[in-house]
Amino acid sequence: MNEKIETPYFLIDKEKLEKNFEDMYVAFKNKWKNLIIGYSVKTNSLPWIINYFKEKGAYAEVVSKDEFELAKALGFSLNNIIYNGPIKSEKTFIEALEGNSILNIDSFTEIEWLKKNKPKNQRMWEIGIRINFDLESMCPGETVMGQMGGRFGFNYENGEFFNAIKELEKLEYIKISGLHLHNSTKTRSLNVYKDISEMAIKIKEEFKNLNFKYIDVGGGFFGGLKDKPQFLEYAKVITEILEKKYSKDTTLIIEPGASLVASPISFISKVISIKNVKENRILTINGSCNNINPLMRDKKFNIKFKNDLTARNIIKNQIIAGYTCMENDILLCLKNEKELFLNDEIEFLNMGSYTMTLSPLFIEYFPKVIVKDKDKYSIARERWAVKEFLQKNYL
Template identity: 25%
Template structure:
C-alpha cells in the first residue's frame, strides 16, 4: 500500500490521478474548505470531445453548459479551446461574451428569458432556442427593431425516459416525468405545429435548429438514443441545419441511485454515442446537418475536487460520525441525489477500514454527505479528505446558509492561483440597507 500523500492507492480509495501531497500543501496554504481546479483535466476533456465530433465526417459543435460551472477562468480557457457556450440567463450570456466566446458560438436556452435578455441576444447575433411561445413575438420585435433576420432554434421533448431501474416505482415515476415535460414542446404534437407556424409567420425570424436536453447523469446510451429518435425525425421534417442533442452525459465519478438500484452503470462514452447519433441522422436524411451537444458535467466534473477537514469525530453506540468543514452550502448535491467518493490524504492511514457517516458543519439535519463510507479507522480531527468530482454545480448552487462559500485554487503545471476567492462577512452582508 502506498503513502496517501503521494496519490497512490490508499485506504478509502485512490486519488484518481490527483497528487495527494500537492493537495495537502494547498489545504495548508489556503485553508479548507477549498476547491482545486486542474485546468489540464478540463482541457483534455474538451479536446477529447472535439476530437470525437471531428471524426464523424459532419460538422459538429460543443456548447459548454455555463450553468454547470461559470468560473470566468474556466470560461476563458474553454473559449480559447474552440468551444461554444450554452447559457440560460442574461448574466450567463454576458459572462460568456466577456470570456471571449464568439456570439455565433453561443446558444441562449432556458424556460424564462426577459424581453431585455432577448433583445440583447438579437443585438449580439446570439441564437435563441425558443422555450416559451411568448418569446416568438418578443424576438420578432427585437429583430425588426435591429433590422435583422434572427436565427432561432426550438426546444423539443419526446416524452420518453432515459433512465431505468429494477425498481418498478422508479420506472413509473420516470415515465410520468418524461411525459409531463415542461421544457419545450412534445414531438409530433399539435402544440409543436402551432409554434412552428408562428415562427415561420414572423418575417424577421428563421428556424434553423432544434434542441433537446433530456436529463442529467445519463448512463444508458440505448435509452438516450431511443428518446432522441423522435427529435431527430422532427429535425428532418422541419429541414433545420443544426440538431442539438443536449448534454447530461453521465460520468463515472459519481453514483446517482435509481430507486433501489445502487449501481446504475459506468459513465456514458460520448464518442461511441455520437457515432450512433451520426448514423441515425444519416438514415433520416440529415447527412449535412450540424450535430451539436451541450455538456457540462462531462467536461468539468472530475476537473475539480473539494478539500475538507475533519472538525469533529463522534463514536456513539449506534453510529460513527466524522463532521467536516464542507457541507451542503458548498456541495448541495452530495447525499441528497449523488454519491461522491471521499478519500483521505496528508499522512499514512490505517489499513483498517470502518464505516463512517460523513456530515457537514451546518446546524441542519440533512447536511449529510454519506450515511456510511468505508474509510480508515484512525481518521481524526484535523485530517484532510478529498471529495472527488466537485466541478459540476459547486459554484452556481452554493450558498451562505450558516457557513460561507469556498474559494477555488487553479493548478497548472507548477502554478497554483486563487481564481475565485472565498466569501467573507462583508460579501454576505453587502446587500444590507439601513432604513431611511
C-alpha cells in the first residue's frame, strides 16, 4: 500500500506487537520452564491478531461458545484452547473436554453437565476449577469488584469452593487438574499477583489430595509502558511464591490481553468540520468514542498530531468531538494548544485493548485496520459498509 490511507483506521505496529510478546515470553519462560500463554480473545478479537498469536505458539483463551467456535475456525486445535467464563454452552463444554482443551469450570451448572455426561471410551476428563476469593481484603481498593466480591468461580470464604470439590470428587471419571485464579483489578499492581500466588499456595496446603497439573493466574498485566511494572517483575513475584510449594513440572498459565495489544495499536482520524459555540472551538472528527472509548469512561488519551503545527497560533479552547449525534461524544478538550485545521490528522495511541471488540455499529460501521510492518503496510480488515451490515438480515 503506497497510497495515502483514508481515515479513519486502526493501525497495528507489528514490530511493537512482536516485542511485547517476546518480552513477556522470555520473562516468564526464564522463571518457569513449563509455560502456556493463552491470548485473551475477548480483549481484541480481530482475526488477524488472534491468528498472529496462534503462529507465535499461544493458546486461545476464550470465554463463550462463540469465541470457542471462532478459535476453531481460525485453526486452533482443541488442545490449544483454554475455555473459561460463565456462558459456555453444554455442547461446546463437552466438545472441549473430549478434545483435551484446558477447561476451567465456573459454576454448579457446569458440575451438573459433568454429572449428565460421561467421557467416551472409559477415559478420564481433566478439568480446572476457578476459585472466587476475597482479593479486595488482601489488596484494599485495588479490585474492580470491591467489597461486593467477584461474580466468577466458586467462592472460598462461604464454602462453595469446598462444596464444589466434594461434588467433583464423587465423579470417578473427573480429575481436578488445574486451579484458575484470575481477578479483575484496577491497579494491575505486583501486590495483586503476590496475593493471587499466595492463594494458590493456601489451596495447595488445604487440599493435599489434589494434584494440580497447572496453575492459571489469569491476565491483567501492564505491558509496553515504561512507567509501569514490567513483565519480568510480574514473573518474579509470581514464580518466587509458587515455587515454595509447586514443582516446576507444574504448568504456569498466563492469560494476557491488554498487555500485548494495547500499546502497539493506534487509531487515526481527521478533522472534518470546525465551528465556534460560545467560547469554544469545536472540531468534529471522523472517529468517535464508539471506536476508542465505547464505554464512555472518563479517560485521558495520549495523542500525536500527524501534521506539522509549529507555525500555528495558540487557541484557548478546542473541543475534539466524535461524529455521532450524541452530545457526550467528546474525546478531548485541548487547552492552550496549537490551532487545528480541517483535514488535520490525530493519532490516538494505545488503542488496542477493548476498543475493536466493544465498538458498536452505531451511525458508522467498523473502520478498516492496517498493519504496519517496518515500512510496509497491509490490510487486516476492510472497512465495513452497508453490504456487511445487511448480512444475514431478512426484509
